[in-house]
Amino acid sequence: MTTWNLAGMKSHVFICNGSSCMRKGAEDITLAIRDEIALLDLDEQIHTTRTRCNGRCKDACIVIAYPQGSWYKASNTEIAREIVRNCITQENNQHAIYNMKDGKMILNSKVASITGIDKKK
Numbered sequence: 270m271t272t273w274n275l276a277g278m279k280s281h282v283f284i285c286n287g288s289s290c291m292r293k294g295a296e297d298i299t300l301a302i303r304d305e306i307a308l309l310d311l312d313e314q315i316h317t318t319r320t321r322c323n324g325r326c327k328d329a330c331i332v333i334a335y336p337q338g339s340w341y342k343a344s345n346t347e348i349a350r351e352i353v354r355n356c357i358t359q360e361n362n363q364h365a366i367y368n369m370k371d372g373k374m375i376l377n378s379k380v381a382s383i384t385g386i387d388k389k390k
């Protein structure tokens with residue numbers, strides 16, 4: 270069991286390791302993100318967590334960064350590495366499906382993704 274000191278952390282990156290994302294390369298995405306964090310010496314600033322399904326399987330591999338509130342479609346390892354760099358610059362990544370703005374999730378129409386099923390009926 271590990272208990273990290275999170276003082277100094279600026280971003281928490283959730284990397285979906287659910288079955289749909291794993292079939293689309295989530296292991297490589299996870300390793301690329303963690304490698305980029307190590308290469309840039311950002312271990313104290315960016316914390317990562319592998320998760321189960323995040324409910325956006327059609328956009329696999331899903332990577333989520335907070336407090337930015339960005340949901341990414343990481344379809345290759347270069348995008349994964351770019352996500353790490355965006356966590357530090359706080360820029361909205363062009364591969365983000367959604368970005369949080371003023372407390373609302375805004376769909377990025379420049380990324381091909383489906384709207385999905387409405388939660389309320």
Ligand code: FES
Binds near residue numbers: 289
């Ligand atoms: S398995 Fe990753 S969003 Fe469903």
